[in-house]
Amino acid sequence: MTSQRTRDRMVARLRASGIRDGAVLAAMAAVPRHIFVDEGLASRAYEDTALPIGFEQTISQPLVVARMIEAVRAQKPLGNVLEVGTGCGYQAAVLARLARSVYSMERIAGLLEKARGNLRPLRLSNLRLVHGDGAYGLPEAAPFDGIVVAAAASEVPGALLQQLAPGGRMIVPLGSGDQALCLIERTAAGFTQEWLDAVRFVPLRGGKQ
Numbered sequence: 001m002t003s004q005r006t007r008d009r010m011v012a013r014l015r016a017s018g019i020r021d022g023a024v025l026a027a028m029a030a031v032p033r034h035i036f037v038d039e040g041l042a043s044r045a046y047e048d049t050a051l052p053i054g055f056e057q058t059i060s061q062p063l064v065v066a067r068m069i070e071a072v073r074a075q076k077p078l079g080n081v082l083e084v085g086t087g088c089g090y091q092a093a094v095l096a097r098l099a100r101s102v103y104s105m106e107r108i109a110g111l112l113e114k115a116r117g118n119l120r121p122l123r124l125s126n127l128r129l130v131h132g133d134g135a136y137g138l139p140e141a142a143p144f145d146g147i148v149v150a151a152a153a154s155e156v157p158g159a160l161l162q163q164l165a166p167g168g169r170m171i172v173p174l175g176s177g178d179q180a181l182c183l184i185e186r187t188a189a190g191f192t193q194e195w196l197d198a199v200r201f202v203p204l205r206g207g208k209q
């Protein structure tokens with residue numbers, strides 16, 4: 001249940017569900033999702049479902065990961081990318097195959113260490129993990145061509161908007177009850193917003209622990 005054939009079936013489902021970006025599909029095919037979940041859940045790693053990863057957090061379902069990254073990429077190569085909410089490290093690994101550089105922030109120190117261990121075998125030299133409050137972004141590494149927020153906010157964090165490069169795109173789940181993905185693009189005239197799929201994410205919380 002953790003073979004390349006199983007991964008290929010997951011990618012076929014993603015394609016059938018409307019994911020069109022070949023680079024995103026190839027990255028999803030290349031990253032072994034089962035190494036990012038507990039051993040007891042490895043046989044379910046390629047199902048299209050969210051799974052618990054400890055610390056009251058989850059790994060997002062593959063379709064949501066693919067949809068968010070496809071929206072941020074917009075069929076163009078990604079340069080400098082920020083991920084808010086490293087979690088188990090899976091989405092960061094997919095992003096690292098599609099971007100020149102990736103900074104991934106996690107507020108829970110224990111979860112970040114778990115992600116570090118998960119990612120170590122993949123040897124992704126363009127990925128940096130940071131322990132910090134992602135709502136404030138990472139000014140020292142900005143501006144970002146893409147920002148992926150992997151937790152639901154009640155409103156778009158202003159600091160992240162300011163760290164978005166001109167022409168850059170940010171995807172963030174918004175809503176405290178019903179949630180939906182919001183795609184934001186920074187243009188010469190300001191910011192545009194587009195609403196995408198309904199989703200269910202853990203809430204974006206502040207502070208470090």
